[in-house]
Amino acid sequence: MATTARPRRSALYMPGSNARALEKAKGLEADVLILDLEDAVAPDAKDLARDQVQAAVAAGGFGRREVLIRVNGLDTPWGHADLAAAARSGAHGVLIPKVESAEAVRQADRLLAAHGAAPGTPNGLPLWVMMETALGMLNAKEIASASPRLAGLVLGTSDLAKELHAHHTPLRLPVITALGLCLLAARAHGLAILDGVHLDLDDDAGLEASCRQGVELGFDGKTLIHPKQLAAANAAFAPDAASLDRARRIIAAHAEAMAQGKAVVLVDGRLVEALHVAEAHRLVALAASIGAAAISG
Numbered sequence: 001m002a003t004t005a006r007p008r009r010s011a012l013y014m015p016g017s018n019a020r021a022l023e024k025a026k027g028l029e030a031d032v033l034i035l036d037l038e039d040a041v042a043p044d045a046k047d048l049a050r051d052q053v054q055a056a057v058a059a060g061g062f063g064r065r066e067v068l069i070r071v072n073g074l075d076t077p078w079g080h081a082d083l084a085a086a087a088r089s090g091a092h093g094v095l096i097p098k099v100e101s102a103e104a105v106r107q108a109d110r111l112l113a114a115h116g117a118a119p120g121t122p123n124g125l126p127l128w129v130m131m132e133t134a135l136g137m138l139n140a141k142e143i144a145s146a147s148p149r150l151a152g153l154v155l156g157t158s159d160l161a162k163e164l165h166a167h168h169t170p171l172r173l174p175v176i177t178a179l180g181l182c183l184l185a186a187r188a189h190g191l192a193i194l195d196g197v198h199l200d201l202d203d204d205a206g207l208e209a210s211c212r213q214g215v216e217l218g219f220d221g222k223t224l225i226h227p228k229q230l231a232a233a234n235a236a237f238a239p240d241a242a243s244l245d246r247a248r249r250i251i252a253a254h255a256e257a258m259a260q261g262k263a264v265v266l267v268d269g270r271l272v273e274a275l276h277v278a279e280a281h282r283l284v285a286l287a288a289s290i291g292a293a294a295i296s297g
């Protein structure tokens, strides 16, 4: 299944109750904005946050940025009203927290449809789910294939570490199995997948290392909590100049080999076959869409 080339290098959370952050987001270099009604919003501010987010999305001005609304869980006092508001908000997607089963995805899907959101792609309202509990991880395969409305998975490594009694360590070994399960599920079912947050805002080196690890594992991008983290994620998850140059040479060399009736060729002494060409095309398309996004602001 094809994975879209839409850039999702950086996905910035912001509390829906913070009007200043919602406004500021319109000028930030984020590929995705996650307008949060869940954990970043205090119980007393839930209704205000919902109204503010709905009004902000309706007013627009977010440009090329993909806008997701993270609702409260459907088992909370606010979840159903959040989902109803998100369904008619004009956002690009709705993010459901702490999803643990395929049935939870189907329930959200049914409720969105009941609130008038068209199902499926390309015209429906996409559904995203947070993977952040032990049970969710064990059910990743079923969750990822539960609905044609599903567009992506978002790792919630803070909730996960809390539930596992695990520590946040530089190499993230305590959560690496969970990251792998989600990556397998997302790629098997053609979904986008975003890595969890780096909580220490003063740890630039740790953030860069965590972004680099996310790239190496295969994530499309990283969720972030502060604008100062955007540049690191945008740089890490974009193909660098050397990778792009190599990708273009792979495409050209393989096309020439094919014209001569050969299926394989050496580029820089390394074997290139059709699978490498497909990956090269993905990188080139991703770079082009990052470039186009930069131009459109």
Ligand SMILES: CC(C)(COP(=O)(O)OP(=O)(O)OC[C@H]1O[C@@H](n2cnc3c(N)ncnc32)[C@H](O)[C@@H]1OP(=O)(O)O)[C@@H](O)C(=O)NCCC(=O)NCCSC(=O)C[C@H](O)C(=O)O
Binding pocket: 012, 013, 014, 015, 020, 021, 022, 024, 025, 036, 039, 040, 130, 132, 155, 156, 157, 158, 159, 160, 196, 197, 225, 226, 227
């Ligand atoms: C962490 C913060 C509370 C810090 O806020 P603040 O003290 O205001 O930071 P600064 O003074 O450095 O802010 C400088 C300017 O940047 C704006 N700002 C700050 N953060 C954001 C943001 N996230 N989006 C947009 N704009 C932001 C400030 O308004 C300042 O602007 P200006 O006035 O023009 O100078 C804060 O950063 C914050 O609230 N971050 C988001 C927290 C959040 O959303 N948490 C929930 C998501 S994380 C999570 O739940 C993960 C998952 O579920 C899991 O389990 O792992």
Ligand SMILES: [Mg+2]
Binding pocket: 039, 097, 132, 156, 158, 159
């Ligand atoms: Mg969480």
